[in-house]
Amino acid sequence: MTEIRHIVFDIGKVLVHYDPAIPFSRLIPDAEERKWFFDNVCTHDWNIEQDRGRTWEEAEALAIAEHPDHAENIRNFRRHWHEMAPHAYDDSVAILESLIDTGHDVTLLTNWAADTFIEARGRFPFLDRPRGITVSAEIGLIKPDRKIYDHHVASFDLDPVASLFIDDSQKNVDGAKAAGWQAVLFTDARTLKADLERFGIKA
Incomplete structure (x- = not known):
């Protein structure tokens, strides 16, 4: 060796x-609804693009365009990031x-x-x-x-x-x-x- x-x-x-569920257990109290949000809106694939260098502004705009009814919680992802770590x-x-x-x-x-x-x-x-x-x-x-x-x-x-x-x-x-x-x-x-x-x- x-x-x-x-x-x-x-x-x-x-x-x-690191756990995004920490703030979102409060922001989206219903477990099924929260799971749907992470599976369909602020997904792992969506989040990893910020790790690749995409700005949060661009990420939020893309997600909000696709899911306008979830705009507040899309913005909450970055807004409450400090609670996730x-x-x-x-x-x-x-x-x-x-x-x-x-x-x-x-x-x-x-x-x-x-x-x-x-x-x-x-x-x-x-x-x-x-x-x-x-x-x-x-x-x-x-x-x-x-x-x-x-x-x-x-x-x-x-x-x-x-x-x-x-x-x-x-x-x-x-x-x-x-x-x-x-x-x-x-x-x-x-x-x-x-x-x-x-x-x-x-x-």
Whole structure:
């Protein structure tokens, strides 16, 4: 097994909690209605385009044109975004900081909208501790597109085979492996510690 010299973390659901249902359980109290809204109006595919760099103004205009009766809640998605990312995972952040403190090369690679990431960075100071960050919206690429992994490698002078990627999405883990990286699926901090130890890394 190749020695790991670079450790790359995803952020959402690995270091920072993310759940759009938090504000919308209040905004759309009926569970069936809320599910319909996420399945048909502010869908995953609609939201991911903001991670690719589309502005919220454009996203809202497109969704409102298609679903004018839901205009208020479409706007509420961005308006209440701060509630969707309410806290960091302290145990995961402790692993991140321990790796940095013991001299490991740590960077971040995230699918995230440009403006909400600026907000997140202000709220979660540990995001400034790694050597650098690739934010999808800033470069117009999203995981699991091979190009975003190659971009990260080029930006931070990584050796893919000596890089370990940690992400909560199997799709993104598979994307990293297809790009020649090592990668593990994040489920919780305890499992991550065990995964790191498997690669000879103590956190």
